[in-house]
Amino acid sequence: MPRMSIVIPVYNAERYLRACLASVLGQTMRDLEVICVDDGSTDNSPRILDEYATRDARVSVIHQENAGAGAARNAGMDRATGDVLLCVDADDTIAPDACEVVTDSFARAGCEVMCFGFSCEPADRTPAAIANRLRPRDALIEGFHPEVLFTEKVRPFSWRCALSREFCERVGARYDETLTLGDDQYFLFYVYPRARRILLCSRQLYAYRMTDASMMHAASANGASLSHKLSRHRDAVAAILSDWKSSGWRDVCAERMLDWDVDLVLLDASALPEAEQTKFWGDYLGLLTDYFGEERLRGARGATGAVLRDVRGRLSGSRAGACVRKGTVAAFYLRQRGLANCVRRVVRSRF
Template identity: 35%
Template sequence: MGEVSCPKATIVVPVYNSARSIQRCVDSLLAQSERSIQVVCVNDGSTDDSLNVLRRIAQADDRVLVIDQENAGVSCARNAGIDAAEGETVFFVDADDYIDAQTIERVLHAMESADAEAAVFGGVCEPADAAPKRVQQLMSPKAGIFGARDPQLLFHSNAQPYACRAAFSRELLNREGIRFAPGLALGEDVVFQFAAYALARKTVVMPDKFYHYVMESESATHEFNSVEARAKKLDAHMRMLEEVLEDWAAYGLLDLCPGELITWFLDLIVFDLARLDADDFHRVAARVNMDLTTFLGTEWADMPAKGAVRRVAHKLVTATSGVTMADATLFYLSTRGLKACLERFI
C-alpha cells in the first residue's frame, strides 16, 4: 500500500455514470511509476454502479479516497477534489480517460527542474479518427518555459483547453483561490487555465503525449459538441468569456493582453456569428458589446492587432449588418493562415 500522509501528487477524478470506464482510469493511476500519490475520486451523483466500483477500488488500495456528493456538475466535483487534495501537485483525469505509467513522475521532474508552479503536456485521442484535426493540434503543445502573465503561453502554445493534460501546484491554487467555475456547460477548464497560467510564477510546457483522451459519445464535451444547438453553444461561449473577464478583473489582469483576449474569443464564435439570422445576431452582438465595454472600455473593438479581427469586432459594436461568411473566412486567414482555413472547409 502507498503512503498517503505526504503524497507528491494528487490526481482528481470526477465521476458521473462511469462504471464501465472508471476501473481502467484508476488502474492507470495506481500503476504510476511515482508511487507517492493520492487519487481522489469524486462521485458526482452517479445513478449507475460507479460508486460501488469506486468503493471496491478504495478498499484494495489506501491511496484512493472516494468522495460521494449529490450531482452538482464537473466543476464542483473537481473543486471538491482540490479541497481534499494532500499532494503537493494536483492533476486532473476524467473518468473516461487514462494516462501513461510515467506521467506523474516525468511531469513532477519537469516542474522541479524548471522551478515551475504549473505544467502542460500533450495527449492523444482514441480512436484517432474520431478527433477533428483542430482537437489533435490542441493536444500537441509546443515545448517551452514561460513566466507569469505571458500571452504566448495563454494563446499560442496549445496549452489550453483541456485541464486534464495539465498539473498545478496546490500552493498556487490555494494562494490565488483558483477553482473551477460551477455551472458552465462548456469551457470550465479554459476559465481555470486562464487564471492559473497567468498567475503561476512559471509554467513548463511538455510536448510529450501522456494523456489518452477517449472520445466517448456519453462524455459531456462530446455530447455538447455533437447535438446542442448553435444558439446554446454561443451562450456557453459567452458565459465562458464573462467568467474569464470577471476573473481577470479580480486578479488585475485586464491590461495584460486585451487585444489577444478579444481575438481568441472571436475566433471561437466567428463562424457561428456568420450563420445567425438578423434578430439573433443583434441579440448576441449586444451582449458581446456590453460585456467587453464593461470590462475593457468603449474602444475594445480597436484593440485587436489584425484588421480582419477589428472588422468583425466593429460589426458587433454597430450591429447594423451581420458578420458574413466572407468576414469569417478572412478572420481565419488572418489569424490561423491558409492551411487552417482550407481544413475548415475541406
C-alpha cells in the same frame, strides 16, 4: 504526504471508469493518492469506486449530489494533500509513467504549473479544431507571461495541466462552479497569469477518449442547443473578463484577448437565425465594451476589427442580413487558423 494527488470527477462513467482507474493505479510512481468524486452518478460508477477504494488504500471516494464537473474537481482538490495536483476525467487514461514524469519535472524545474501533451483515442477521430494543439514545445517560462495562453499550446483542457498544491492554495485556484461549459478555459485563464514558473513538456502523457459526448462537444451544435451553447460560452467569457478586470490586467494582451473572445463564438453565432444573431451580438458586444471600452473596440484592427464593424453595422440598422457577412467570417478564420487548418476542417465537415 504523497508526492502527487490525482482527482477524478465521475458522473455516469461506468463504461470507461475501470480503464481510467487501472491507468492511474498502475503508475510507475506509486507514491500518490487518488481522490474520486462521485458527482451524483445514477449508474454503477459509485459501486465501482467503492470497490476500488476497498482494494487499494490510495483510493478515497467522495459521494456528493450532482453539482457539475467544476464542483467535483474543487471537492477533490480541497481534499488533496499531495505536492502536485492533477485532474483526470473518468473516461480518459494517462501514460504508465505520467506521474513519474510530472513529479520529477516539478522537482527538477521548481515549476508551479506544467503543461504536457495529449493524444486523442482513437487518433483518427481527433477533431480538426485541436489537431494542432496536441503537443506544446519543451520550454521553461519564468516571470509574468500571460501571453502563453495565446502563443503556446496550453489550452483548451485543464486536465493537461498539473499544478503545485502550494501554488493552488496561494492563488486560490478553483473552478467556477457556475459554469457548465468553458470551466476549463476559465481555470486556465486564472492559473497561467498567476504562475511565475511554467514548464511546457511535449510528451503526450494523457489520452483523451473521443466518446460520442466528446465529439458532440468538439463539433458545433444546432438549433436550440446552439443558442444554449453560445449562452454558456458567453458566461465563461464574462467570468474570465471579470477576473482579469479585477486583477488589473485589462491592458495585458488586450488585442489577443479580443481576438480570442470573438473566435470562441463567431462560427456558432453565424449559424443562428438572423433574428437570434442580433440578440446574441447585441448582448456580447455590450460585454466586450464593458471590458475593453468603446474606443478600443472601434480601433480594433485586422479580421477582428472587420467582424466588429459588421456587427455594429447590422445592429445600427445600416444594413440587413447576417450580423457578420460570410466573407468576413472566412477572412477571420483564415487569419486566426491559417489556410491549412481551415481546409482540414472543411474536409472533416467541422468548419
